[in-house]
Amino acid sequence: MSWKRNYFASGGGAVGGVQGLVTPRTMTSIAPSKGLSNEPGQNSCFLNSALQVLWHLDIFRRSFRQLTTHKCMEDSCIFCALKSIFAQFQFSSERVLPSDALRSALAKTFQDEQRFQLGIMDDAAECFENLLMRIHFHISAESREDICTAKHCIPHQKFAMTLFEQCVCTSCGATSDPLPFIQMVHYISTTSLCNQAVKMLECRDKPTPDMFGELLRNASNMGDLRNCPSNCGEVLRIRRVLMNSPEIVSIGLVWDSDHSDLAEDVIHSLGTCLRLGDLFYRVTEEKARQAELYLVGMVCYYGKHYSTFFFQTKIRKWMYFDDAHVKEVKRRSFGECMLQCREGALYCTVSAASPLVPVGAETTGTVPYDTSVLYV
Numbered sequence: 001m002s003w004k005r006n007y008f009a010s011g012g013g014a015v016g017g018v019q020g021l022v023t024p025r026t027m028t029s030i031a032p033s034k035g036l037s038n039e040p041g042q043n044s045c046f047l048n049s050a051l052q053v054l055w056h057l058d059i060f061r062r063s064f065r066q067l068t069t070h071k072c073m074e075d076s077c078i079f080c081a082l083k084s085i086f087a088q089f090q091f092s093s094e095r096v097l098p099s100d101a102l103r104s105a106l107a108k109t110f111q112d113e114q115r116f117q118l119g120i121m122d123d124a125a126e127c128f129e130n131l132l133m134r135i136h137f138h139i140s141a142e143s144r145e146d147i148c149t150a151k152h153c154i155p156h157q158k159f160a161m162t163l164f165e166q167c168v169c170t171s172c173g174a175t176s177d178p179l180p181f182i183q184m185v186h187y188i189s190t191t192s193l194c195n196q197a198v199k200m201l202e203c204r205d206k207p208t209p210d211m212f213g214e215l216l217r218n219a220s221n222m223g224d225l226r227n228c229p230s231n232c233g234e235v236l237r238i239r240r241v242l243m244n245s246p247e248i249v250s251i252g253l254v255w256d257s258d259h260s261d262l263a264e265d266v267i268h269s270l271g272t273c274l275r276l277g278d279l280f281y282r283v284t285e286e287k288a289r290q291a292e293l294y295l296v297g298m299v300c301y302y303g304k305h306y307s308t309f310f311f312q313t314k315i316r317k318w319m320y321f322d323d324a325h326v327k328e329v330k331r332r333s334f335g336e337c338m339l340q341c342r343e344g345a346l347y348c349t350v351s352a353a354s355p356l357v358p359v360g361a362e363t364t365g366t367v368p369y370d371t372s373v374l375y376v
C-alpha cells in the first residue's frame with residue numbers, strides 16, 4: 001500500500017485537517033539528509049532549493065539514476081553536474097555538499113540570457129523549470145520541447161502538463177482555435193487564490209478535502225476573461241484541458257507584491273491532497289482523472305531567501321532544508337508544519353511574500369506541487 005494513502009487516509013484536505021498520522025516504519029540504513037553550502041556572496045539558495053526538490057523526489061531520483069547517455073556540454077554540462085552532486089548525495093560522508101559545479105554549469109548555460117549568473121540571486125521556480133528543460137535537452141536533443149515524446153525523457157514523461165486552452169461561447173456557440181502548450185509549473189496568483197477561498201467557503205459549512213483542486217482551478221481562471229471568438233459580445237472564461245497524466249505536478253504561487261499580507265491566508269488555503277481531475281476544466285485521460293496527488297515538498301521565499309520543506313518517504317518525516325542546515329520538522333505532518341508557520345514559530349519562513357513554491361507527486365510514486373509547491 002502506498003505510504004501516501006496511509007499517511008493521509010483520514011483527510012488532511014484543503015484547510016485544516018491534520019489527521020491520519022501513522023507510526024513511522026522501522027528505520028533501517030537511512031542515509032541522513034545532506035545540506036548544500038551557500039557561502040556569503042554566492043546567493044545560491046534558489047539553486048539549492050531546486051536541487052533539494054529534485055534529489056528528494058523519489059520518482060526523479062530513481063529515473064535519473066537510470067540515465068546513462070547524454071549529449072555532453074563539457075564544463076557547462078548540467079547533466080554531468082547533476083550526476084556528480086547526486087552521487088555525492090548518495091555516497092559522500094560529508095554532511096554539507098558544495099553545489100558550485102552545478103551553479104557554474106547553470107551560469108555558463110544561461111550566459112546569453114543573463115540568467116542564473118554567479119553571485120546573483122535568481123528565482124527558484126524558474127531555476128527548477130529550466131533544470132528540467134536542460135535535462136530534456138541533454139537526453140532527447142532530437143525532440144522539440146513542445147512535442148517531446150521520448151520515453152526516457154523524465155521532464156516530459158513525469159513532470160510536464162500537456163494542455164490546450166480554448167474559448168467556447170455559451171451564447172452563440174463559437175469556439176476559438178485550441179491553443180496547445182506544455183508547462184512544467186502551473187502558476188497561480190495568491191490574490192486570486194485567497195479571493196476564491198473566501199468565495200468557496202461562503203457557500204459551504206466547512207472546508208472539505210476535495211476543495212483544493214477546485215480552488216486552484218477557480219483561482220487560475222479568475223480574471224482570465226476573453227471576448228467571444230465571433231465577437232457576439234459575450235465575455236468568456238478560458239477552458240484549459242489536460243491531455244496527459246503527469247506523475248508530479250508543480251504549482252507556482254505568484255505574489256503580487258514583495259510585501260503581501262496574504263501569507264497566512266495562503267498557508268491556510270493550501271491542501272495536502274490534490275485531485276488532478278479538479279485542477280482543469282477537463283482532463284482527458286482516465287488515469288489522470290483518478291489521480292490523487294499529495295503534497296511532498298515546498299520551496300519558500302522569505303526575506304530574500306529560499307528554503308525548502310520536503311517529506312522524506314523513507315523516514316516518513318518532514319525535513320527542512322536551509323542551505324547547509326537540515327532539520328527535522330518536529331511535528332509530523334505538513335498541515336501541522338503549516339500551523340506552526342501561522343504561530344510564527346520556527347518555520348516563519350513560509351509566511352512569506354513573493355514566490356512560494358510547492359511541489360506534488362502521484363499516489364503510485366512519491367509526491368510534490370509548484371516551485372513553490374510540489375505535488376506528487
Ligand SMILES: [Zn+2]
Binds near residue numbers: 070072078080
Ligand atoms: Zn555531460
Ligand SMILES: [Zn+2]
Binds near residue numbers: 140150156157
Ligand atoms: Zn523531453
Ligand SMILES: [Zn+2]
Binds near residue numbers: 173228229231234
Ligand atoms: Zn459568442
